[in-house]
Amino acid sequence: MTWTHRNIYKQTYAIIKKLGCGKINQGDEYFSFFLNLIFRHHRFKEKIGKGVRCFRIKMTEIDPTQYELQIKRRSIGDEEIQQYGKYKYESFDWYYCSTGIKASDLTAASSRVVGCFRYQYKLNNRNEDGSWTCKYCEKNTHNSKEIHTDHIYPQNKMIKDYCKTRNDVPSTFDKDIKTNETKFKTVDIEFHKGWVKYHNDNVEFQLLCKECNRKKGVKIPN
Numbered sequence: 001m002t003w004t005h006r007n008i009y010k011q012t013y014a015i016i017k018k019l020g021c022g023k024i025n026q027g028d029e030y031f032s033f034f035l036n037l038i039f040r041h042h043r044f045k046e047k048i049g050k051g052v053r054c055f056r057i058k059m060t061e062i063d064p065t066q067y068e069l070q071i072k073r074r075s076i077g078d079e080e081i082q083q084y085g086k087y088k089y090e091s092f093d094w095y096y097c098s099t100g101i102k103a104s105d106l107t108a109a110s111s112r113v114v115g116c117f118r119y120q121y122k123l124n125n126r127n128e129d130g131s132w133t134c135k136y137c138e139k140n141t142h143n144s145k146e147i148h149t150d151h152i153y154p155q156n157k158m159i160k161d162y163c164k165t166r167n168d169v170p171s172t173f174d175k176d177i178k179t180n181e182t183k184f185k186t187v188d189i190e191f192h193k194g195w196v197k198y199h200n201d202n203v204e205f206q207l208l209c210k211e212c213n214r215k216k217g218v219k220i221p222n
């Protein structure tokens, strides 16, 4: 096998899909493949510790169509046993290990996970004839693409406000396998869930036509 960026990601994904959920023990066909993979992590010494007992493939909590790769170390220190218990598995980001790409778009990842609420608001706020009305210019339209769900208090500012309340703001992200969109890593689930809650507790939406939304930009209205 040739270890180039271009083919590692594809190979890793194919192997994970082929194996499905389960353990990969020493001596198993793909054990050394995953061991080589983890050596590509910038914190591989920390990840590997005294050696790898086994790997495990698991469905992620966030998205059941996606797999998570976990590692169990050969021997963990007393401190870790106290913290995690003896049989702790730890996730490692196989996307990052295989591609070397660290995306850093917090806005994209944050926006992605609340997109469904913007859409739901739009669906719930149709006129009786099925059209939508722009709140600013009062233009009517039946074309969904012409009407946008706007955050009255801008979403970017909400994200910044939320980050100020957290000490676990992610600095690296994943890409969705199907859509290539930037998304939160599985390990950032607490930050991710906290953001969705914060957003939904604080958000105020309004419907604006494309033109008015563009003019408004990210300004906070009076």
Ligand SMILES: [Zn+2]
Pocket (backbone or CB within 6 Å): 134, 135, 136, 137, 138, 139, 208, 209, 210, 211, 212, 213
């Ligand atoms: Zn308008």
